[in-house]
Amino acid sequence: MKLTISRKLQLSFSLLALLFIISSVLTYRNISTVEQYVSSLLTSDIPTVDTSRGIQQSVQASLSSIRAYMLLGGDDQHSQQLNKDVHKTIASIDDSLPTLQTLISAQKFNTIQEQWQSVKKSLNQLLVLSHSRENLPAHNLFINEAAPIAEVALDQIQSLINEESSNPFGGERKRLFKVYADSYVSLANALASLRDFLLYGQQEYLDKYRDLIKSHKKSVAEIDKKLDRLTEEHASLWALFKEMQQLYFPLAENVIALRLSPEWNKSNQLMANELLPSAVALEQSLETVVQAQQQRADQSGQGINQSIQNVLTTMCIAIVLIVSSAIAISKYMGNTIGRRISLLSERAKTIAFGDVSQPPLKVVGNDELAVLTESINRMNSSLAEIVSGVTDKAQQVDVSMEDLLTSAHVTSLNVANQQASIEQMGSQLEEIAFATANTLEQVTLSVQKLSDSKGEIELGRDALEQNKITMETLHNTIATASTQVTRLSKESEAIGRVTEVIEGLAEQTNLLALNAAIEAARAGDQGRGFAVVADEVRMLATRTTQSTTEINDIINAIRHSTHSVVEEIDSSQSLADQGAEHIEKAVSRLLSTTQKIGQLNGQMVDLAAAAEQQSHATNSITVLMSDITDSVNQVSNHSQSAAETSSKVKEQVTELNRQMATFVTQ
Incomplete structure (x- = not known):
């Protein structure tokens, strides 16, 4: 199969x-x-x-x-x-x-x-x-019962000590005071040792407590032997202490027993x-x-x-x-299919290089490669027929394109001549338009400059008018200043007369002071105070005389300066009058110049209007010539495009003939 x-x-x-x-x-x-x-x-x-x-x-x-x-x-x-x-x-x-x-x-x-x-x-x-309190029963019993009772007992002993310290008698009373103190100290230290035993649970603290209690009991026994020496108040305090002591000792033993018990700390247990x-x-x-x-x-x-x-x-x-299976299959497929595919590949390369003149391949088998071989044989024969037909048609197109190129070349020459003539005419019109535009521009500039000159002259006239007003104001100001200076001169003369009066009064005062001094000298010691006053008055009169002299010098200087100022003001007033006359003449001449420039400006405006009309006409002709030039250029471009297209087609036909020549059909 x-x-x-x-x-x-x-x-x-x-x-x-x-x-x-x-x-x-x-x-x-x-x-x-x-x-x-x-x-x-x-x-x-x-x-x-x-x-x-x-x-x-x-x-x-x-x-x-x-x-x-x-x-x-x-x-x-x-x-x-x-x-x-x-x-x-x-x-x-x-x-x-x-x-x-x-x-x-x-x-x-x-x-x-x-x-x-x-x-x-x-x-x-x-x-x-x-x-909680139940956790440490020994601590609870000590803190809440035993310790408060012991503190009350200590308070009684402290009261006895305080009372005994104020007793003036010596001898046995001092011994009793010492026993009170020993009893107090031993009980207080015993309480401290019991606290340490409760905290640490060590036997040494318990032994210390018991020794201190023995010492305390010894002191208490000694006091009991001296009860006949106690006052009624001391005996009452001692009885209360003994009562507290009897309450404390059983409680303390219970505290020790609870602390020595394995259940002394219930939470730990x-x-x-x-x-x-x-x-x-x-x-x-x-x-x-x-x-x-x-x-x-x-x-x-x-x-x-x-x-x-x-x-x-x-x-x-x-x-x-x-x-292993893949290797076996690949070897089998390579031996049965690879050789036939190699033949087909060689024939395909031959066709690809343009050789379609080879004889048909032999068809072997009944599979897809056999069908592919028949297809390649048919393709080879079909390509040979197509190459022959295309070669004939390409030669005919080549001849036709030669004629088309010749006609396109003649058309291009005619269009080029027309284009040159139109371009020359356009150049002349452009020169005319440029000259007209230049004339219009010069006229416009002249009109503008005349307008600017007229404006500047008017500004100058306004400035002269303003100077004229300023000179008149200056003239009036100078006249006012002259009047004020004259008034100042007169007032200076009045001040001089006043200083003369003051100087006369000072001389008289000086004489009066001199007479007073003479009279005071005659009076002796009784007139000494009056002499001092007279001397002061004389000195005041002297200073007044000196001051009036200085004032007269200043007034004379003011008079001299005022006279100089009046002369300068008169000179300035004359110059101001001359300046006002010159400004009036300059204003008249500027007004005449402004009128003449206005007439010239009108004539230049008329000339500018005529030049502008000529420029518009020239521009219109230039636009028309530009349109004609564009049309001719378009015709020339189309002709050139047609010629280029014809050349390209001819080149392509030539290339086609060259490529078709690579195919071998016989």
């Missing part, structure tokens, strides 16, 4: 696909096993271990927090935070237990839950008991006897769960490794089989 190429390829790929399917099935089975192990790790083993470890850590955290609370809970600042930490840890474990319930057996979970409830109960009891054993049992149960799950996790890991090894082995075998 003869098979087609597609059938052969299908069978080959089917064999390879079968090998792929077999290897895939085996790989899938191994991967399914891996997935089962991984699922067990992810859904059971690892969550169980993580949850159990988390509960173990939370239990340890709760123990640490409760220990810290027992130590620092007496401080309100730390008590609330530590209490919150303990409850937070308890809540965390309560939240983790439902997760653990889904991961382990019911029996194990019930055991763990019972153990946790026991731990939780102990934690809550410790939170309540740690800093509760923690040691209940909380820690329950926590250890819970830890062991969780550790058992963790160990079991870790063993399962190890088994799952070993199963995963074994499955991966199986997958790798299967893939290696499949790769070897597939590669």
Whole structure:
């Protein structure tokens, strides 16, 4: 049976696909096993271990927090935070237990839950008991009963000491005072030692307490022997002390007995006897769960490794089989199909190089390559016929394009001559238009300059008018200043007359002062004060005379300066009058010049209008000639384009003939 190429390829790929399917099935089975192990790790083993470890850590955290609370809970600042930490840890474990319930057996979970409830109960009891009065009964009894009674007893002894210190008698009274003090000190030190024993529980503090109590009792016994020396008030205080003492001693022994008892700290006892054993049992149960799950996790890991090894082995075998099959198929296909494809490739290259004169190939077989061989044979013969027909048609087109190029060349020459004539005419019109435009521009500039000159002259006339007004104002100002200076001269003369009067008065005052001094000298000691006054008056008259002399000098200087100013003002007034006359003449001449420039400006405006009309006419002719030039240029361009197109077509026909010559048909 003869098979087609597609059938052969299908069978080959089917064999390879079968090998792929077999290897895939085996790989899938191994991967399914891996997935089962991984699922067990992810859904059971690892969550169980993580949850159990988390509960173990939370239990340890709760123990640490409760220990810290027992130590620092007496401080309100730390008590609330530590209490919150303990409850937070308890809540965390309560939240983790439902997760653990889904991961382990019911029996194990019930055991763990019972153990946790026991731990939780102990934690809550410790939170309540740690800093309550019931926690330390010995401390409570000492602080609330024994210590207050002892303090009352000490107060009585202190009162006795205070009373005895004011007693003026000596001898035995001083000895009694010393015994009071010894009794007080020994009891106070005994209380301090008992406090130390309660805090630290060491035997040395208890022994010290008992020694101090013996010393105290010895002092009390000595005082009891001297009761006849006590006053009534002292005896009353001592009786009250003895009563407090009898109450204190039994309480103190109870305090010591409670402190020596194993249950002296109930919270520590509760923690040691209940909380820690329950926590250890819970830890062991969780550790058992963790160990079991870790063993399962190890088994799952070993199963995963074994499955991966199986997958790798299967893939290696499949790769070897597939590669071997592929090599065998490729060799067979190369020997049966490659040779025939090589012949077809050689014939295709021959046709590609233009040789279509080869004989037809021999058709072998009944597959797709046989059909392809027949198609190449038919293509070879068809190309030979087409090349022959195209070569003939190209030669005919070549002859026709020669005639078309000749006609296009003649047309281009005629159009070029017309274009040259029109361009020459356009150049002449442009020169005329340029000259007209230049004339118009010069006229316009002249008109503008005349207008500017007229404006400048008018501005100059206005400035002269303003100068004229300014000169008149200056003339009036100078006249006013002359009047004021004349008035100042007259007032200076009046001041001079006043100073003459003052000078005369000063001379008379000087004479009067001289006469007064003479009279004072005649009066002797009685006229000495009057002589001093007369001397002062004389000195004042002298200074007045000097001042009037200086004022006269200043007034004379003012008169001289005023006279000079009057002369200068008269000279300035004459110059101002001459300036006003010259300005009046300049204004008249500028007015005449302005009128003449206005007449000339009108004539230049008429000339500009005529030049502008001539420019418009020349521009219109230039535009018409430009349109004609554009039309001729378009005709010339079209002619050139036609010639270029004809040349390109001829070149393409020549190239076609050259290319067709590469085909071999005979």
